[in-house]
Every structure is written in C-alpha cells, then in structure tokens.
C-alpha cells in the first residue's frame with residue numbers, strides 16, 4: 001500500500017514540475033532604453049533617449065565609453081526612468097587593448113538616479129542606490145583573480161572597496177576573461193521576480209547561443225523606476241571600452257502583459273519601420289552617388305578586400321583550429337552531461353527498487369520473490385547484473401590502481417638512481433647486465449676458438465667417404481659368403497632326409 005502511495009506521489013510531482021518551472025515570461029523590446037548600430041548616434045552626435053559625458057564618444061557603430069588613453073572616464077545614462085518591474089538587458093561589448101593586462105573596467109548600472117560622468121567607481125558615482133555590475137579588468141588586490149565579473153547591490157551607504165576589488169561587498173560573481181576576444185563579448189542580465197541572473201558569452205565564437213551561466217542570485221530587491229547606465233574608466237594601463245548593443249526587454253509574467261502597451265508598440269513599430277526604410281533608401285542613393293563619383297577608388301577597395309597578409313592567414317588558421325577544438329569539447333561536455341543524467345536516473349531507479357523491496361519485506365510478503373517490477377521498466381536480475389558489473393569494474397579499478405602504484409614506486413627508484421649517478425643511462429636494478437654481457441662475450445670467444453681448431457686441423461677421428469664405402473663393401477661380401485654357406489647347408493640337410 002505504501003509503495004502505491006509513493007508511486008502516486010512521484011507521478012504527481014513529475015507532472016507538476018514542468019508546469020511550475022516551464023513558465024516563461026513575455027518579453028517586450030523597449031527601444032527607449034536601448035541603442036544599437038547602424039545609426040547608433042545621430043549626425044549631431046547625440047544618442048536618442050540617452051545622455052553621455054566625460055571622455056565617452058558615440059559613433060554610428062558603437063559607444064566608446066572610455067578610450068585606450070591614460071586616466072579616462074566616461075558614462076552613458078538613459079534619460080528616462082524604467083517603467084517596468086522586471087527586465088532583461090543584452091549587452092554586446094568589446095574591451096580590447098594592446099597590453100597584456102588592461103584597466104580599469106566597465107560598469108553596468110541600474111540606479112535610482114543617473115550617476116556622474118567622471119566618478120570614482122569605473123567612471124561613475126560611488127554611494128549609489130541600486131545595482132552595479134562590474135567587469136573589473138585590473139587586479140588591485142593582487143590575488144590573480146581578474147578579469148572578474150561581479151554584482152554589488154548598494155543602498156547608498158557603501159563606498160566601493162577598490163583595494164579588495166569589491167570582493168568584500170559582492171553579491172555574486174565569476175572569473176571570466178572578457179578582454180581581446182575574436183568576437184564581441186556579451187552579457188545577458190536578467191532581473192525577474194527578484195532573481196538576478198547573468199549569462200556570459202566569452203566571444204570565442206560568433207554563435208548567439210554560446211551563453212554560459214556566470215551567476216544566479218535569488219531574493220534581490222532593487223528599487224523601482226531606476227535608470228540604466230554604462231560607465232568605464234582607464235588608469236595607467238588603458239583599454240578601449242566599446243558598447244555595440246544595449247538592448248532592453250521588459251519582462252511580464254504570463255497573463256500580465258499590459259494590453260495598451262502592445263497596441264502602442266505596434267503603431268510605433270510601423271512608424272519606425274517606415275522611418276528605417278526611408279533612411280535605408282536615402283543611404284543606398286548616397287552610396288550609389290559616391291560610387292559614380294569615385295569609380296577608381298571603389299574598385300581598388302573592392303579588390304583589396306580579397307587579399308590577406310601571411311599573418312592574417314596564419315591567425316585565421318589557428319583560430320579555425322581552435323574553434324574546431326572548442327566545438328569538439330562542447331560536444332563532449334554535452335555528452336558527459338547526458339551520461340551523468342542517465343546515471344542519476346538509473347541510480348534513482350535502483351534506490352526505488354530497493355525501497356519497494358524493503359516495503360514488501362516489512363509487509364510480511366517475504367515468501368513472494370519480487371522477480372519483476374514492470375512499472376519501473378527494470379527487473380531484479382537486471383539490477384543484480386548491474387551491481388555485479390559494478391563490482392567487477394571496482395575490482396579491476398583496484399588492480400589498475402595497485403599496478404599504477406607499483407609503476408610509480410619503480411619510476412621513483414629509477415629517478416633516484418639517476419639523480420645519484422647523473423648519466424644518460426638508466427641503471428638496471430637487481431640484475432647485473434654488464435656481468436651477463438661479459439659472460440656471453442666469453443662464451444662466444446671460446447666457441448670461436450673451438451671452431452678455428454676444428455676448421456684448421458685434419459679430422460683424425462672423422463669417417464671419410466672412401467672408408468665408409470670400404471666398410472659397406474666388406475659387409476656385403478660377408479653377407480654374400482654367409483648366404484652361400486647357408487644354401488649349401490640346407491641342400492645337404494635335404495639330401496639326408
């Protein structure tokens with residue numbers, strides 16, 4: 001009875017889990033809190049719905065928050081406060097510099113007020129209220145743990161702990177290298193139902209799906225109606241800190257998407273689409289004009305694209321090889337995960353079988369052999385076989401272990417011998433090679449001497465061919481005489497009878 005109840009419970013839980021976990025929020029693109037190329041900055045240099053300052057430069061392709069010059073600081077802040085509770089920000093960025101170590105880093109902000117453009121925390125204000133996510137390039141505390149990504153939530157009272165790279169204040173973080181990557185690095189920051197998640201793309205591939213978890217932290221409470229911002233700073237060492245995309249999505253639990261928001265977005269979408277097409281058309285016309293005006297220059301540029309230097313070629317080959325290795329590794333990783341999953345399932349099934357067996361024994365049904373448990377799809381003898389196999393594998397592993405230990409000790413002693421007598425030769429142990437060699441040499445010499453003696457002197461004891469034939473002839477004569485004699489004898493005997 002207990003077993004049935006357990007099965008029912010397991011079934012109910014397995015049914016309920018997908019419904020509770022599979023809930024995905026509705027996503028809506030928020031263009032007033034986003035920027036992306038082309039035409040990121042307008043002709044007058046402004047970025048629509050954003051304000052920037054300090055040493056930040058915005059172009060049509062990206063926002064260079066801090067350039068690779070000494071002691072630069074800059075920031076870009078959204079003009080409007082956020083009007084939604086939950087959000088996801090897709091950040092596509094590049095941090096690159098010629099030095100092996102870079103500085104200082106980049107910060108993503110969600111704070112109750114816009115910060116400064118030349119502050120002390122990665123280019124913006126300290127004592128902030130809200131969230132700061134820092135991409136810290138420079139290792140201030142010399143613990144060899146940078147570049148590092150970390151999140152710090154501040155209530156406006158904490159001063160950023162630069163000396164310890166913020167490690168005493170961080171909510172969560174991960175060690176990831178984000179500098180000088182072949183493709184742009186990406187961070188997906190999600191704040192949904194008080195859970196803060198950061199997914200990171202290391203820029204080693206241009207596959208949009210290669211995100212991995214940096215951290216996930218529950219029970220994070222952020223103030224409402226904050227401002228988004230990005231800031232960066234350089235020090236004695238300097239990197240270029242470029243933001244290529246800043247895409248914001250508002251998240252709504254299923255069934256809570258505001259109705260009018262969807263309608264408005266459709267209208268505005270159509271309007272923007274039209275604007276985009278007009279602009280695209282204008283640009284194509286301008287391009288065509290330019291091509292007509294400068295035909296030679298254009299042709300030259302066209303052909304130059306086809307050539308690459310030796311260095312570029314080599315780099316491309318190396319990169320291709322590495323990409324292949326990376327793909328193979330990822331595939332292996334996936335398969336390992338699969339195997340681990342299967343093993344866990346098998347283990348849970350075995351434990352269930354044992355539990356069921358235990359239940360049966362308690363209920364006094366010991367007489368009935370629990371031969372088949374079809375509902376699980378696994379039989380008793382199969383479990384036994386699996387256990388036996390495991391035991392065999394274990395004993396084999398033990399043997400291998402002792403063998404490896406043996407090998408290890410032997411290797412150690414060889415190494416010690418070598419250390420004592422540092423020659424290129426490995427000294428044999430417990431077996432005198434040289435004396436054996438001497439013995440063999442000696443034996444060979446005697447053999448040679450013997451063969452010389454036998455080869456040079458006439459063989460006194462040997463039988464020659466003529467001698468042998470003589471013996472044969474004598475024997476034949478004797479036999480012949482004897483047969484004649486015997487015939488005579490027989491003839492005489494016959495006469496007598």
Ligand SMILES: [Ca+2]
Nearest residue numbers: 136138140165
């Ligand atoms: Ca630092």
Ligand SMILES: [Ca+2]
Nearest residue numbers: 139140141165
């Ligand atoms: Ca550090």
